[in-house]
Amino acid sequence: MIELNEKSIVKINGDVSSPKGFEAKGIHIGLRYSKKDLGLIVSEVPxxxxxxxxxSHFQAAPLQVTQKSLKKTGQLKGVIVNSAIANACTGEQGLKDxxxxxxxxxxxxGVEPDYIAVSSTGVIGECLDMDKIKKGITQLKEAKAGNGHFEEAILTxxxxxxxxxxxxxxxxxEILISGAAKGSGMIHPNMATMLGFVTTDANVEQEALQNALRDITDVTFNQITVDGETSTNDMVLVMANGMAENEVLNEEHPExxxxxxxxxxxxxxxxxxxxRDGEGATKLIEAQVAGAKNHLEAGIIAKKIVGSSLVKTAVYGTDANWGRIIGAIGHSAASVTPQEVEVYLGGQCLFKHNEPQPFSEEEAKAYLEQDEITILIQMNEGNGEAAAWGCDLTYDYVKINASYRT
Incomplete structure (x- = not known):
């Protein structure tokens, strides 16, 4: 485990085009009524x-194309992304598009096609308007870069x-690592209706980068849930162009x-x-689990809690009903000894030794009125720990999804 001081890694203002040699753009081409809907990230060098x-068993056409190309080259020069239409479940025409x-x-x-990644997000089962797409790609060449235009273009x-x-x-x-993402509904990875694009000017060995992304995805993107649904188009992509000119990084490098x-x-x-931006959400819920049998089981428990509709509605209603948390833990595929489980909310212990603990309902309610809620669980089974993230479940979630296509 590396010892990090407060100056080792510093968060700064920036966007996906901040690392050296990257440019990001976004424009409106008419796939959506008025919002930007076509985005591009380009690296100066492969x-x-x-x-x-x-x-998902129903993997969208753009992912099939990207996977095949990336397997061949291990490198990319750019990624083209459209919103509004997912180009999923569209058969041979979708693949052709x-x-x-x-x-x-x-x-x-001016590069070979295999150096371009393709990504789409939006409504499933509709084909792309390729005239608009091709015209838009031409327009991207002269479009202004930066200002969050790419980030806007990928939203649904x-x-x-x-x-x-x-x-x-x-x-x-100096090395920069930047990222942009979209995702709001159909979120329950492995993986969810989310797109993530990470850029860095670090010089990194491709195989090491792939291994790192796989490990990191398991404890980040795969630990979020909004509604328990997994989509067809989800992808996280990392591009490392080496323009920081550091020594090549891999698992053997000391840093x-x-x-x-x-x-x-x-x-x-x-x-x-x-x-946090789950459809209709008003609060971010974080579950932190410690003392599980191992890290894998801690992750399972944490995700069960933030994925529980009853926990989510209790948080929305500012109701400290710890029974809903216990209910989620109780049907997880993890080792659970009821007498050892402890539940904490806002610094108060609600449950311990398999029985309720005295706590202030008023303080708990006040805590649940905040827009970030942390539920702490101590399992007392081992050294496993993990976190997961979700959001509350509101009336607006139903409204949004009841009329998604209309």
Missing amino acids: AASAAVYTQ AYEMQAACADML TDTVIKNTTYTLTINGK WPLFKEGLKLACEDLAKEIA
């Missing part, structure tokens, strides 16, 4: 790239853009843990922002 994808989208972007950037029912940036020093070189921690912090920020 970037070592890694990705993880939805585990995804390849056409990739080829059009590659032609605009999101209410805010989501980005983060960290700086750290490796081999005396690898520092880089990996920076990448984890960026991914955790984006994951929490997605959970």
